[in-house]
Amino acid sequence: MTLKIARRGQIPPFLAMDFLRAAARREAQGAHVCHLEVGQPASGLPPAALAELGKTLATERMGYTVAQGIEPLRHALADMYDTVYGVSVDPERIVLTCGSSGGFVLAILAAFEPGDRVGITCPGYPAYRHMLSALGCEPVPIRVDARTGYRLTAAALEAVDPPLDGLIVASPANPTGTVIPGPEMQAIMTVCDARGIRLISDEIYHGLTYADPATTVAGLSPNPIVVNSFSKFYCMTGWRLGWVVAPAELLRPMECLAQNLYISPPTLSQHAGILALRHRADFDVLRETYARNRALLSAALPELGIRHFAPADGAFYLYADVSDITSDSLAFCERMLEETGVATTPGLDFDDGEGSRFVRFSFCTTTAEIEEAVRRLKAWL
Ligand SMILES: Cc1ncc(COP(=O)(O)O)c(C=O)c1O
Structure with a gap:
């Protein structure tokens, strides 16, 4: 007997997470990936906070x-x-x-x-x-x-x-x-x-x-x-x-x-x-790193032929129109990851209509990673 699978549970994937998974597979094979796909800051809790948390862990029952x-x-x-x-x-x-x-x-x-x-x-x-x-x-x-x-x-x-x-x-x-x-x-x-x-x-x-x-x-x-x-x-x-x-x-x-x-x-x-x-x-000071990354990427994308993006007044993403290069951002992002090791997210994640013309670049990683990603993309495009 075939048991049913609920329809309401069959929702589309969160593509940024699918690309994170594909990137993790490449890393497991020893490749280096520049992570511009997820909104995951490169930094963590400050060391002083971690040290204090260690004390709490020792005394609280959790x-x-x-x-x-x-x-x-x-x-x-x-x-x-x-x-x-x-x-x-x-x-x-x-x-x-x-x-x-x-x-x-x-x-x-x-x-x-x-x-x-x-x-x-x-x-x-x-x-x-x-x-x-x-x-x-x-x-x-x-x-x-x-x-x-x-x-x-x-x-x-x-x-x-x-x-x-x-x-x-x-x-x-x-x-x-x-x-x-x-x-x-x-x-x-x-x-x-x-x-x-x-x-x-x-x-x-x-x-x-x-x-x-x-x-x-x-x-x-x-x-x-x-x-x-x-x-x-x-x-x-x-x-x-x-x-x-x-x-x-x-x-x-x-x-x-x-x-x-x-x-x-x-x-x-x-x-x-x-x-x-x-x-x-x-954490307040990290905004300066994000601002630097944003400036770097905003200057580099036009040199790659990507001239239009939304005004990123906040957060840490550039949502870029890639229609001068491709009309299939999903295949484009897959190829980019495969051939350059730069992970990004296709616009289809955010817009199942027009999104095939867009790519989202996350810039909350380190400035060195953004520079490396730009170097690889310039050689690729
Ligand atoms: C706009 C927005 N809301 C909510 C979330 C979910 O974040 P979390 O569950 O980690 O708080 C995200 C994650 O990227 C996001 O971009």
Whole structure:
């Protein structure tokens, strides 16, 4: 008898992770790969924080914690909102999660019913549309392009018909790195509140902007769900720790979901999170490396015949139009990895229509790696 395979579980791959896997296979065979495919900072926790964490590891039992996460970390995050944004957040509204990815699962399950229409930008982070469809919601793409600097606007949101139940927005965005200016974010929030659209604001790239800082919607309205993470600014991808600032009415549902889905976020990571916040200044300086890499890559790509890319005001990606070279970015990225050992991500990950004309270059690795990647690509193209 053939047993069935559930349709809802059959979602497309996250191509950046598939390319990471292909790169890891090459490395296992002894090849050197320049990693421009994933948004994984080259740095880790500062040595002083690691030393302190060693002491915690020796004295704490590392048992389960309460599902919402340990109180000292929730208080430290509330203090961060106060110092960084001047916004007051009640630590009771903060839920620690297994990466921001875990936060999205809680947020979608707590806020939306099956069949609800949730807006996402296109291009946009692929897991939004894949998670939404696995969880029974309908992802509704809202196209952003060069005309609006790849930014979502309140006007574009208002034009969506039939109306949305929810909206997921990231600023800075992945893959484009674009930042929605504060007044426009306020206008988007106003449209959401007026129309009963539950906004999920992905703030994972906050702290990583090269001009004006990004606006947190935590200070704009009591209704949005703010999702954030220790993965990017704090360089803690593998610790799998994120957080949500939840509206009061969603706190208990999210707590019960967390208890039942994964019990509690990793305890050691929660202790590491407190230390990361304490050492915030060490991460602030990394922005200079990213800015240098961004300048280097922005200057090199036109020399390779790649002249158009989104204005990367934040995050650490260049989303580049490669249509002068290829109309099949998937095959192009595969060949690039195979023939040069430079791993990148095809635009199809972020946009299943126009994405075949785009490639995303991640520049959060070391400057030496970016230089090496450019050297190899110049010889190849
Ligand atoms: C926009 C965006 N949101 C969420 C995530 C998920 O990150 P994590 O689960 O490590 O917090 C990523 C990872 O690349 C991302 O780019």
